[in-house]
Amino acid sequence: MTALCTDLYEIRMAVSYLRRAMTDQATFSLFVRRLPVDRGYLVATGLADCLDFLDRFGFTEDELAYLGREVGLDRSATTALRGLRFTGDVRAVPEGRVVFAGEPVLEVTAPIAEAQLVETALLNFVTFQTAVASKAARCRVAAGTAALVDFAARRTHGLEAAAAVARASAVVGFEGTSYVEAARRYGLTVTGTMAHSYVEAFPDERAAFRAFADDFPDDAVLLVDTYDTETGVRHAVDVTRPVGVRLDSGDLLALSRRAREVLDATGLPRARIVAGGGLDEYRIAELVARGAPIDVFGVGTRMGVSADAPSLDSAYKLVEYGGRPVMKLSAGKVTAPGRKQVFRGDPRDGDLLGLHDEAVPPGREPLLVPVMAGGARLGPRRSAHQSVLDARSRFHADLEWLPAAACRLARPEPVTVRTTDRLATLTDEVRTSLRDQLPGRS
Amino acid sequence: MTALCTDLYEIRMAVSYLRRAMTDQATFSLFVRRLPVDRGYLVATGLADCLDFLDRFGFTEDELAYLGREVGLDRSATTALRGLRFTGDVRAVPEGRVVFAGEPVLEVTAPIAEAQLVETALLNFVTFQTAVASKAARCRVAAGTAALVDFAARRTHGLEAAAAVARASAVVGFEGTSYVEAARRYGLTVTGTMAHSYVEAFPDERAAFRAFADDFPDDAVLLVDTYDTETGVRHAVDVTRPVGVRLDSGDLLALSRRAREVLDATGLPRARIVAGGGLDEYRIAELVARGAPIDVFGVGTRMGVSADAPSLDSAYKLVEYGGRPVMKLSAGKVTAPGRKQVFRGDPRDGDLLGLHDEAVPPGREPLLVPVMAGGARLGPRRSAHQSVLDARSRFHADLEWLPAAACRLARPEPVTVRTTDRLATLTDEVRTSLRDQLPGRS
Numbered sequence: 001m002t003a004l005c006t007d008l009y010e011i012r013m014a015v016s017y018l019r020r021a022m023t024d025q026a027t028f029s030l031f032v033r034r035l036p037v038d039r040g041y042l043v044a045t046g047l048a049d050c051l052d053f054l055d056r057f058g059f060t061e062d063e064l065a066y067l068g069r070e071v072g073l074d075r076s077a078t079t080a081l082r083g084l085r086f087t088g089d090v091r092a093v094p095e096g097r098v099v100f101a102g103e104p105v106l107e108v109t110a111p112i113a114e115a116q117l118v119e120t121a122l123l124n125f126v127t128f129q130t131a132v133a134s135k136a137a138r139c140r141v142a143a144g145t146a147a148l149v150d151f152a153a154r155r156t157h158g159l160e161a162a163a164a165v166a167r168a169s170a171v172v173g174f175e176g177t178s179y180v181e182a183a184r185r186y187g188l189t190v191t192g193t194m195a196h197s198y199v200e201a202f203p204d205e206r207a208a209f210r211a212f213a214d215d216f217p218d219d220a221v222l223l224v225d226t227y228d229t230e231t232g233v234r235h236a237v238d239v240t241r242p243v244g245v246r247l248d249s250g251d252l253l254a255l256s257r258r259a260r261e262v263l264d265a266t267g268l269p270r271a272r273i274v275a276g277g278g279l280d281e282y283r284i285a286e287l288v289a290r291g292a293p294i295d296v297f298g299v300g301t302r303m304g305v306s307a308d309a310p311s312l313d314s315a316y317k318l319v320e321y322g323g324r325p326v327m328k329l330s331a332g333k334v335t336a337p338g339r340k341q342v343f344r345g346d347p348r349d350g351d352l353l354g355l356h357d358e359a360v361p362p363g364r365e366p367l368l369v370p371v372m373a374g375g376a377r378l379g380p381r382r383s384a385h386q387s388v389l390d391a392r393s394r395f396h397a398d399l400e401w402l403p404a405a406a407c408r409l410a411r412p413e414p415v416t417v418r419t420t421d422r423l424a425t426l427t428d429e430v431r432t433s434l435r436d437q438l439p440g441r442s
Numbered sequence: 443m444t445a446l447c448t449d450l451y452e453i454r455m456a457v458s459y460l461r462r463a464m465t466d467q468a469t470f471s472l473f474v475r476r477l478p479v480d481r482g483y484l485v486a487t488g489l490a491d492c493l494d495f496l497d498r499f500g501f502t503e504d505e506l507a508y509l510g511r512e513v514g515l516d517r518s519a520t521t522a523l524r525g526l527r528f529t530g531d532v533r534a535v536p537e538g539r540v541v542f543a544g545e546p547v548l549e550v551t552a553p554i555a556e557a558q559l560v561e562t563a564l565l566n567f568v569t570f571q572t573a574v575a576s577k578a579a580r581c582r583v584a585a586g587t588a589a590l591v592d593f594a595a596r597r598t599h600g601l602e603a604a605a606a607v608a609r610a611s612a613v614v615g616f617e618g619t620s621y622v623e624a625a626r627r628y629g630l631t632v633t634g635t636m637a638h639s640y641v642e643a644f645p646d647e648r649a650a651f652r653a654f655a656d657d658f659p660d661d662a663v664l665l666v667d668t669y670d671t672e673t674g675v676r677h678a679v680d681v682t683r684p685v686g687v688r689l690d691s692g693d694l695l696a697l698s699r700r701a702r703e704v705l706d707a708t709g710l711p712r713a714r715i716v717a718g719g720g721l722d723e724y725r726i727a728e729l730v731a732r733g734a735p736i737d738v739f740g741v742g743t744r745m746g747v748s749a750d751a752p753s754l755d756s757a758y759k760l761v762e763y764g765g766r767p768v769m770k771l772s773a774g775k776v777t778a779p780g781r782k783q784v785f786r787g788d789p790r791d792g793d794l795l796g797l798h799d800e801a802v803p804p805g806r807e808p809l810l811v812p813v814m815a816g817g818a819r820l821g822p823r824r825s826a827h828q829s830v831l832d833a834r835s836r837f838h839a840d841l842e843w844l845p846a847a848a849c850r851l852a853r854p855e856p857v858t859v860r861t862t863d864r865l866a867t868l869t870d871e872v873r874t875s876l877r878d879q880l881p882g883r884s
Binding site for chain 1: 444620
């Protein structure tokens with residue numbers, strides 16, 4: 001992550017602001033305009049990377065030289081960027097909390113050049129990680145009492161994405177990941193068995209199972225569907241007392257039942273059945289509803305790319321500059337002005353979207369909390385692992401809070417979000433004053 | 443990228459192989475099983491990252507310590523992994539070339555532990571980058587004579603993904619990217635204008651345009667839709683002679699026409715109109731078909747996450763071990779055995795999928811070429827920039843070769859892929875011999 005991890009227009013705008021000493025405080029609000037189809041809530045994620053990015057923000061001499069040489073910035077521009085750090089304030093919804101459309105996940109208040117330069121990175125982290133955490137949360141809800149593990153690494157959008165997916169899925173309660181680098185980075189439980197290639201590399205399936213059980217006696221989960229699943233289960237119990245068996249293809253309902261029967265009949269009622277292969281929340285829910293005796297669902301690609309909603313309609317909008325609330329009027333993209341706060345209470349009453357300095361209404365709590373002031377992080381520094389655990393606790397609490405209608409997989413009903421009177425009045429005032437400035441319009 | 447960028451099962455299998463001195467050469471074939479809906483071809487991309495990964499492959503002492511401490515590998519296992527390097531051969535379809543379902547994009551032949559350990563990373567790079575390049579290629583085809591630029595960075599799956607998206611879109615002929623870090627890394631043209639926030643930070647739109655034109659006189663593309671687009675265009679031409687105007691929302695057909703009229707009437711027939719906002723190949727094709735006077739399409743999120751097909755059904759399958767062709771029989775996932783080659787000729791004759799050592803049929807060329815031997819790269823080392831240009835040349839040549847029916851946006855018809863007699867015979871033989879080993883089946 002470098003300060004060049006940004007769109008060029010952010011740099012151009014920053015240079016232009018700095019050149020004319022436009023250093024007033026600007027507030028940008030990061031939010032999701034609309035929920036994707038079949039999302040009743042979003043799980044705010046990505047803040048940890050945002051704070052790391054802001055902490056380290058600054059251009060190196062090499063980067064400034066590049067901007068001069070290849071982008072055509074003149075010396076006064078690169079001089080203005082030299083030594084720039086992020087010195088602003090950030091208020092944010094803590095990771096793992098549930099949010100809805102239009103609610104700010106994060107607000108940055110800083111000299112406008114700084115706040116602008118970090119737009120691309122902050123939007124990217126929050127949009128992607130929130131999309132994946134929200135998809136993974138649906139899998140978690142669908143799985144009921146079964147465990148979930150992340151198997152997505154091989155088809156995420158790059159290896160950094162694989163690490164972020166492992167973390168996001170851990171936030172919503174996945175019990176492990178297959179991706180070793182993510183496990184190391186975030187202190188997650190790492191899990192893994194064998195591939196079909198392993199079975200194929202031995203003269204026969206029994207020899208493969210025997211070898212694996214010899215090498216990993218405490219942790220032998222055997223992949224039984226390379227050739228024929230039922231035969232595979234029999235081979236597994238012939239050669240060892242497996243901790244579990246894994247199914248990776250075929251009719252998982254029928255095969256898991258048959259595998260359970262064989263394992264039980266062999267005196268292995270505690271051997272776990274791990275199943276994967278193209279799973280998402282819909283297939284998991286169907287298997288659970290039909291009573292498939294699956295103990296662990298391995299969820300891969302469809303969760304890791306958030307297949308039905310691989311992005312969110314997110315925005316990072318200027319809402320205040322130099323103490324003046326601002327908004328734009330572009331068709332279909334009106335943004336309410338001013339720094340905001342979300343007031344949450346009983347879900348039946350809905351959330352209230354108001355201004356940051358409104359009094360907290362009785363029985364409600366403010367969702368956005370200060371996380372950075374004057375460019376310095378607030379609160380105790382958490383380890384990468386502890387930050388996942390903290391987020392997971394928040395998610396579990398919010399999941400208790402969420403109405404069943406919002407958790408439904410198909411056509412969920414999000415909690416309603418209403419605007420406070422003060423925010424509604426301010427929006428009207430700013431809109432009117434902007435319209436008055438347009439020629440030929442009133 | 444470290445050797446821990448892998449699924450745990452790869453490490454477990456490798457340890458098991460090394461422990462019992464299973465060091466025979468294995469060949470794994472990486473291919474896409476099925477094309478997504480509305481894909482008539484795929485653009486092979488990701489090989490450059492694969493080769494970088496293989497070049498640097500190896501465990502550090504810290505990583506081995508982690509595997510011992512947290513994953514429970516014993517000393518003999520970590521000793522076996524210490525000093526391991528990738529020493530194998532790789533044959534691959536060069537980046538930018540067009541491939542179809544079932545055709546290997548890459549084949550790795552190496553001692554089985556090495557070939558297994560690199561599975562996760564190779565699959566990840568090829569799957570993601572090929573998915574995005576193929577989506578971007580459809581945008582390139584749809585845009586006709588208009589230029590395309592990549593605006594995806596803010597909503598890709600992480601910032602490393604943003605760089606890969608910029609590169610993949612450059613391979614298929616995008617003329618620039620907004621993402622500075624990618625431009626620096628790959629020597630791409632970087633492009634950027636201003637955001638709505640810039641306009642809003644000034645007392646009025648004219649003041650914003652004047653400031654931007656002062657600061658970037660050679661490159662002032664002005665965003666005209668913050669308040670009212672037609673008024674915005676008039677403000678732009680009032681204060682400067684803009685190089686272009688940018689439209690980011692609303693009815694791009696009507697607005698681009700109106701903008702063109704104003705620009706032409708002001709004696710600016712060469713000022714370019716840049717349009718973006720939720721574009722993909724379908725919307726671009728519609729705007730082109732209706733004659734929208736748009737010179738540059740800015741394509742963002744939907745291309746950058748390959749919105750309608752964010753992953754591919756890719757596989758990395760063992761096809762040969764110790765000189766013995768292998769395959770698995772899992773339901774719906776049968777893989778043809780043996781090292782392969784794709785023989786390409788006239789598209790009307792279709793591609794031929796055969797074995798690697800078959801004679802090249804007359805009038806055809808082999809698609810897979812050796813790119814690494816004994817762990818060392820073959821051929822001259824290309825700069826990151828040159829590798830993009832080379833891939834782009836190949837894509838342009840293959841685009842000429844592709845039949846119109848394969849390039850169609852809706853319900854395209856891929857070029858057919860037939861199996862050579864030798865491969866068909868081998869597949870039958872291996873299947874029969876495997877079935878004979880299964881009890882109760884023939």
